[in-house]
Amino acid sequence: MSTLVLLLATGLGLGALYFLVASGLSLIYGLMGVLNFAHGAFLTAGAYGAWWAAENLPGAGDDGFGFVVAATFGVAVGAVFGAVVELVLIRPLYRRHIEQVLVTVGLSLAAVALAQGIFGADPRPFPRPGWTSGTVSLLGASVPTDRFLLMAAAVVVLLALLALLRFTRVGLVIRAGVENRSMVEALGIDVRRTFTLVFALGGAAAALAGVLGSVYLGSVTPGQGTSLLIFAFIVVVIGGLGSITGSAIAAVVVGVTQQLANYYAASGVGDFSVVLLLALVLLTRPQGLSGRPA
């Protein structure tokens, strides 16, 4: 029982990370039709941003309020990075989807290499608040507290995004744009203005995933974004491109499946079963769980 609780908590924590990356990817794809390979770079930027801030920024540190400042700085770096990428690289290639994807591929290669050049290829110890390495007793299992941090962050982001989409005018335009972009434009609304916002939001969420993922791993490496990105893609596709709730559900399913299968079957089977799940979902229900065409 205690093992199961621990596995579920870890699976949910992992799912939370996947969701943070996938939510931005999903919105960007749904609205603009761009499969953003540079999303892993946003994540890396956020992680290194927080790492840098914790050591160099006045008021930031590795514990308590200082960590919040550092994490906020990292998230801000991710958001600015996302917005700049949209304005400089994606916007000029308006409606040329393949070229946009290619540009993000080039950017992802270049950004990871640059991070490696600046910070070195070796893992750097990440500043983490002391309490994140503690454990909480839950149903007889001692669950590390960082799992709860991940879950809480993901739930907050999910609710914030849903509120934004549901109750604001910009959210309305985004939702309508995902549904039928040409129609929104025909109504005289400039959807393009929301693109930068969506990229900034996606960048911020990915950067948060980078910060929290580094807390979870205890270190930060240039390549960690890329490895998370593949699973985030899988989550986005399973959840249905353009759907936030779909991504959330798929992230939980993927995270938990992966953990359980890795433990109960054999190491590696979990990753394998997730990939199989993707193939199955795409072949039986190409539009993903949420029901929109991919």
Next chain:
Amino acid sequence: MRAPERVAGVLPWVGRLAPVAVLVVLLVLPYVQLDVSWVLPDRVNGPGSMQLLALCLVFGGIALSYDVLFGRTGLLSFGHALFVAAGSYGTALGLARLDLSLWLAVLLTLAAGVVLPLVVGAVALRVSGIAFAMVTLAFAQAASILVLRNPGGLTGGEEGLPLLRDAVPDLLTGVVNAPYRYWLALAYLVGCWAVVVWLGRSRAGHAWAAIRENPERVAVLGISTYRAKLLAVVVGCFLGTLGGIAHLLVVGGASPSITSAEFTLTLLVMVVLGGAGSRWGAVLGGVLYTYLDNRLLELASSEGVQSLPAVLRVPASEPLFVLGSLFVLVVFFAPGGLAGVVHGRARSPRSLARRRKRAA
């Protein structure tokens, strides 16, 4: 996206003769003593240069095989690494674990190189667009995980699987025999080229081009797009598997890096860099990318770069940063890739109009 087929549309016979001329030059390179230590590791026929050139040619061929899917048929696959890895690991496993002879191992691998894409393609082609890319990615990722987890100590995990030297003819092993591996790589590239030329002119090739431009129209014309696309997948991936075998023999081992999704992305970068849909473009992209990837590291440790201020030195010493940025620039300013730049003038609207007038 698309670059024209012929190197010189104005003088057709130049276009026909150019590949032969290039082939002759490439064939005699191992006899050239010229010292070119500023472009290659040592003199042209030195072992270091031969090894690098062989690798470049192998990647030229693999890029060409990927272009059958991406540039010719318009299928964006993220799973090409699976088939290259199947060639490399299939042969290495056959030699090391099943004690097969080289020929038998290669034959079995080639059989797998037909069956595997047939199965994966048949499944993945049920969906199209991004979903197709994702299903192929899923298959490749599954294989990559499998290789890295090293089941039963079969694949060697992160270490990779070295080529069993005893099972390979002496001519293909050892530093001094680099020219033979170079000719092997050249033979692979020429083979790929021949297949692509031949199929490009066949009915299947025309169907591929039509599917790339307008799949709905092809379907309305009564041609089965599914079968044509499946053929493209099988041909492209089979050539990829062949490339995996060549890669194994040239590099002397199967490495898990060629199973990764990044490997497929690199192929995509090569093809777009050179010019998608163009034979010359794809091959040139593969050769140039591999060359730069290897030589830029050399350049990074050179005095010129090391004496630069840190702002310039750090990015300049990361080959992937340079290549990634170069790639972004190409996508922006030369959408047809290198082949498109070369043909820029020939393809300008005015010259097209002129050609049309002449034809009429």
